[in-house]
Amino acid sequence: MTVLVTGGAGYIGSHAVLALIEAGRQVVVLDDLSTGSRDLVPRGATLVEGDVGDEALVGKLIREQGIDAILHFAGSIVVPDSVADPLFYYLNNTVKSRSLIAAAVAGGVKHFIFSSTAAVYGEPEASPVDETTRPGPISPYGSSKLMTEMMLSDTAFAHDFRFVALRYFNVAGADPLGRTGQTSPRATHLIKVALQAVRGERTHLEIYGTDYPTPDGTCLRDYIHVSDLADAHVLALAHLERGGESQVLNCGYGQGYSVLDVVAAVKRVAGVDFRVDHAPRRAGDPANLITRSEKIRAVLGWEPRHADLDVIVGHALAWEDSFNAREKTRAVG
Structure with a gap:
């Protein structure tokens, strides 16, 4: 089986490519490299530079590469x-996903794994949430992902086509063997930003909102190790190949940590203190977003291997150090 991985040169996508190759899959990566890096594409995968919304290109890849399944991260x-820019998000996340799904149906691809998000839940009335919690996105990002889930559901009803939509909670960490991690120059993930403060790449870390209705006033999130998330994608594909039904599954551990908890973990693991400033809330940030993980464990047989915040931070820190060392060597060379 050959799997097409869109966005496979990015943070989460590159981890999924590693997991697929380790599972014995042939992998073709489609990425426009706008935020991804060709250096993150593992050896053994074929990289095609292009736009996921290009139906002609995707159709050609399906025919010529014998694509049987698609994992969509782009x-x-x-x-x-x-x-700030909702129309761009509806184009990049929704319209282009529609084109990808159309190309899949036209090319006879029957299995589709979608990178969705916990942001579809918005500000839930109760936490933890599960898959029966009614979606109510409060940002165009969440809405753009939910629209794609709806398209997948309707497509599965109309065609010989099945999907698994994995709703990610807060993804963090890096490959334990140091083969890939986050490289985005414009970091937004909390642990990544905090590690930049550890290494002096930032003068300080800003915490957005300290007046939320949570125990310490900062947002609560469910952090999941990126390699555990990658494993979930491989299991989701195997589920569909066994004839399993389409599914929407939450991906998290069911453990909430506040922003201050994460900052403390980074300082503890790195052994470095850094300045922390308080800033106003950001638009679109819910106070509390934690999942229940019973369904994904039951349906996919998923068992996390790295469900510990200090382990997550430690792997992210090791990646930062190795990546920065390689970049310095490259600059000198």
């Missing part, structure tokens, strides 16, 4: 940016 993910 898209934009920054909540405040989606509030």
